[in-house]
Each structure stands twice: as C-alpha cells, then as structure tokens.
Amino acid sequence: MIKSYALGIYPRSPKLIAATRKNDKKLPTMFSAEKKKLIKEQQKAKLSYICDPLLDWNDMFRPFANVKGVSPSALNRFFETNTFYRKLIVSDQLNGYGNVIKSNIALSLLPKKNHVAACMPDPYTFADLNENKFYKNYADYLFAIADMLSKEAQTLSKTNVEFIQLNAPSIAYRAESVDIALVKDAIERVKRNTKSKVYLHLYFGNVSKIFSKLLDIKIDGLNVDLSTTALNSIINYKVDNGLCLGAIDAMNTKMEDVKDTARIISDALDKMEPKEAYISTTCDLEFLPYDFAVKKLSRLGTISRSVRYD
C-alpha cells in the first residue's frame, strides 16, 4: 500500500451546474453540500490526504484576482485542453496577504481526523499564464510571485495543511525551454519557512529530459503525470526525496486496470526507491464529468492499496 491523494478542482454535479446557470439563491449552501459529498468520496476511497474539491474555483488563478495590483482579463485556452481560464494582469507590486488560498478553501468542512492537503499554482506557471505589466524584468516578476505564494504556504502550514502541492503544468509543457535554475530558486522560495510538505506537480508535458534537474529542487517531492511523461523514461533515476506517480488519468473516462496499474507502479517504485511514495490523478479531476470523477477517486484508492512498496 502507498499513500494517495487527488488535489485540484473537481467537477460540479449536474445539479450544481444547473443551479449556477440560474444563479440560484441557495448557491453558497449548495456549494458547501456538494463539497461535503466529494470530501466523503475521498474518505470512502481512503485517500491519505483529504482536500477541498474547490467547486467554487473557476480556475486555479481566480482566487488571486482580488489581490491588490491584480485584475482579471480575457479568457485564454488552458494549454491544449478545451477549457479556458481568465488571464490575470499584474499591474502593481504584488503584496499578497498570505491569506488568499486559506480564505478560498473550506477548511471547516475538512474532518479533523484526516490529514489535509491543498494546492496552488507554482510561481513559474503563475508567471507564464498571466501577464506582467509592472515588473521591469522577468526575474523580478517571478520572484515577486514566489514571495507571494510563500506567504500563502506559510499561512496554510500554520492552519494544519500538512501537504501543499504546487501545480506546475507550465514547467512540464515548456520543459524544453524553461530556465530551470531560475525556476528552482523561485520554487525553493515558496518552500522556505514552510513546515508543510511541498510537492511540485508536473503535468501536461513530458519532463523526462529535465527530470534530473527537477530532482535537485529542494522541496519534498515531485508528482509526475504519467500520461505525458512515460514511466520508462524516468524509471532509471534514483529518487532521494518523495515521489508521486500520477497514474489515474483525469483526462479520460477509461478506467485503469487495478492489477496492471498496481504492478507497474510497484515495479517502478522498487527501481526508483523514493523516500516516500504516493499515487494520484494525472491532473485536476475537473476534466471529467462528475460521475466519472467519483469512479476515478474510488479506483485511485483501490490501486493505492494494491501497490506494494516498503
């Protein structure tokens, strides 16, 4: 058995979608009720970390739209998906309050007996997908974001969020052109002064060519989306820190075979020997319809219990 989690934005149920279309007065109550249901599904699947399913997040950046100096702008395609996010414009110095993520997740709904996890964008992805109209150079822009996110991580850490995942699709998508040295500094700034575990989630691109450099980043672990980075291309690396294998495809309704997936993961972990091991979904579950997302959660739990790794 290994640990498991499924972070990110979850899909809304058809009932909730219908309510958002009508701008139903009961929406806040409905969001809470639907969140509770999905938290229960995570518990039923016996995931190691439980999270807010973020049903009220429109995209991963939107909670930051109210930060001073930041404003939302046009819709942009989110990588190669058919989903769009609203690009933020940074037009003043970023002085994040350190309270953005905390105030946008329903910590009170998360049972105290469970370990709690949360996610937020990594500084490079934040810088890459939004627009700088204030900082004179890219490094200043990137590090200002990193400092803002560091405050967020510190606040989460103080509120018993034990595990923080930095969503880093841009690093994976632009693996061939990303300035890893710069990005390493930025990510390490986020981790600094944070007691929580910090993992970097690399999805939507093949990171095999930069995997060795990513392993040098001083954080607690990496999460690799196996639908875009072939396991065989990284299997020969020894991993000193933690490793999470994104083995449950959140971009396809096809269900993973329990035995095959568990065997493949077990064999890979035996070779890679990470200090701690997890499995997760490849990315946010919001790319699946509700019923399929729930099935995938259950499958994630089953597979995690079928993997053997000491």
Add this chain to the structure above:
Amino acid sequence: MTRSFPTQEIGSLKKPEWLLELVRNKSISDEDKNKARNDAAYLNIKTLEDIGLDVVYDGEVRRVEMYEYPVRYIDGFEFAGLVRSWDNKYYKKARCVGKVTYKKDFHLDEFKFVKQNSKRMVKVPVTGPYTLADWSYNEFYRNKEEFVLDLARNVVRPLIQDLVKHGAQIIQIDEPAATTHPAEMKIFADAINECAKGIRAKITVHACYSGNEYQALVPYTLEIKAAQFALEFANRDSWKLGVSDNVRNGYSVLKTFREHGYNGEIGLGVVDVHVDDLEPVELVRDRLLYAAKVLGDPTKVYANPDCGLRTRTRSIAFEKLRRVVKGAELARQVLS
C-alpha cells in the same frame, strides 16, 4: 467568386427566444416544433440575404450546438456528462466506446430547406473529424490518429457525400480544435484530406481560437485539400484605421501564409464575435485592404466574422454582418 472581397457568414446565430420557448414546451407537438424551426431558418436566411451576404446558411438554427448535435447521430459514441468550458459554461462531452459509424444524414433536411429557400450561394457548415475526436474521450481506438481518421472516413465524408449528392456546392468543415495540439497537425491535415477525397464540391476549413495564431497550420496549407481557410483575426487586431503592418498587428500571420506559398482563399475574420462593440465600416475596409495587400488577390479574400455569432444578441450579430458587407463595399471602391 470573381468579385473582390466576397462576403459570407461563418455559421451559428443566437436562436430567437420565441423558438427556444416553443421547443422547450412539452405540450407542443414535434410537428409544430419543426414548423417553428422552419420559420426561424427562413427568417435567418432572408435576413442574411437582405444584409447582402454573398454566401449564406440558416444560422444553424436546428442544431443544439456544433459538437453535441452531430455526436447524437454517430454510432460508437455515448454521452459521458458535462465538462467545464469556462466558469459556469459547460458542454456535454461524449466517450467513444466503439467503432464510429454514420447513423443518419443529419444535416440533409436542413440543407434541402436552405437550398429551396435561398437565392444566394449556400455553404453548409459541418463539424470536422479532428474536433469531434479532440472534444471526446477515446476509450476504443488505440490512438488518436485511428480515431480521427475513422471519423473522417466513416462519418464526415459520407455526410458530405450525401449533401453533395443533393446539390451542396460549398462545405465548410468546422475545426476549432485544429491547432490546439501543434504536434498533431499531420493528423488534422490527413483527416481533412480524407473528408475531401472524391468530393466534387468546394471544401473550406474554418478554425478559430486554438492558439499560436495558426503558425502550426501554415506548413500544412499546401497539403490540405481545401480551397479556403476561414480564420479569426479581428479579436487580436487593433481598432486603429490604416493598412500598415503595425496597425494591422492581428493579421500579421497572413505574411507567413504568403511566404509559405499559399495562394488559396482566406476567409478573413473582420469583426470580433466576442464583444458587442461594433467595428466601424472603415476598420473592416482597412482589414480587408491589408489582407489584399499581403496576399495579392482580393478575389481570394472573403470577408466574414471571426466565428459564428451565436454568443451575441441577434441585433448585434446582424449589425456586425451589415458592417462586414459595407466594409467590403468600401474596400472594393478603394480598389476600383
């Protein structure tokens, strides 16, 4: 067309409220609903003709939406549920669970109606195989290429064949997903060519909002057997008048088309379909003149909106189309 800057629409228009209310009303018979759809189609056709467009259709008034509607008529698909497009907007996404086959000639009746009721050239919009595959989950095919090509051979080509057999002369293959995955452009090109194989009609391709400003498409423009690429540009362009490169920044990729040796037609998006602001006719004129300057032949520059106008109110949509027509007239005057 031999005249400069022919005008056309791209596809969808917002459905009239009265039609939506009527179609949702369970107490009204299917026969009466169809009569209402005919009325709405007729209204759209005549309005587009009155506006002065050279090439028209019915505003896709009978179709729920460009993905869900065709998928209903393709064996091998099952609807999985709703998936977010953005914010509170969702679309019904299907899973492919078996070999895809063409169940029914799902655009034929609407085409026959338009043909019978229009005095202008008619262009039938058809959702392309690449987009149908890209917007679906694939649980059946070994890879995306097999999935896309089967959709092209078994669904879209037979559909086009049926339309052409009944008199369709222009088919617009809608492929909004076309350049979403730059690494898959070869699959896209092969799929369009599979659709066009043996078809005796003008094939045009419409793509939009799929990133990288068509840089990924350009290398395939000579290989793809399409007479026209109808693309969006206006939403990226400035609103300043003029035909210089720096003012017409939204159209800069046209130079890449020319440098690559593409000399087919371009359907030039000259009005933005995502804003209510109405483009001045002089701006439409300058956008067309710029394209003609870059591409050389104004008879190969078609004036159209960036995309279908279904997200705008009907009055805004029709006014935008009027400006497309008037802008094209002004551009012709300049050249004459």
